[in-house]
Amino acid sequence: MNEAQVRAQVRPVALVAVGGVLGAVARHAVTVSLPSPTISVPSVVLGTLVVNVVGSFALGALLSDARLTTALSAETRLVVGTGFLASFTTYSTFAVETASLSPRLAVANVAGNYALGFLAVVLGQVVARWLS
Template sequence: MLSYGFVALGGAAGSVLRFGLNRWLSLLLGETLPWGTILINVVGSFAIGLFAAYFESNTRSAIPLEVRQFVLVGLCGGFTTFSSFSLQTLVLLNAGEAGRALLNVALSVALCLVAVALGYMVPNALAGITRSVGA
């Protein structure tokens, strides 16, 4: 149960950090593109790679499991789940599984786009409203 608490605390910190940084970046860079989200995904992906490499370079006993869970699952995952996706794809590539890595990317992007579109359309359909996504 202790692990859940560490993940929850890290997730809360990562989410608050993402929220504040996204607002600041949107004000700074404008909203012609979702620059905040793009930059957060890049920073989060860098951070999870950095921490994963650091944790792997140290013996498992040197860094407690709860600390690794707080940082990788909680903090980085709360900051951006794209970082987890990126790390898992890199792990597949490093394992010589280029096909599975590509499949992971293709399925994740395609299925998530379909899922968000369906999620967007369901309430409208239940209310009897017909309009396209984003309209």
């Protein structure tokens, strides 16, 4: 394999890695900056909900339809979509946090994350189409 082929294979991985690092740092910053709304709901649960909803909105807007996705370069989609937003949002943290809640709060957390997440994707698509 020549140097150009190696660079062509490494570049996408590097773009995802850069976006991923920035997304993880942004997620942590949001989580630690939010106050806990009640004693029974830790701020990390609220932070995870916020980043999942915001990230769903952003991904919905970023990839709203074929016309808009072709307007973005493959590199932009890798850095922002696959790297940043995939790292900013988090299913595994959501699952672990949900398992640590009381049954009533766990059900509310699951319902809130999924309902608001899907709504945010649709709203992101609508906003992106409206702006284009």
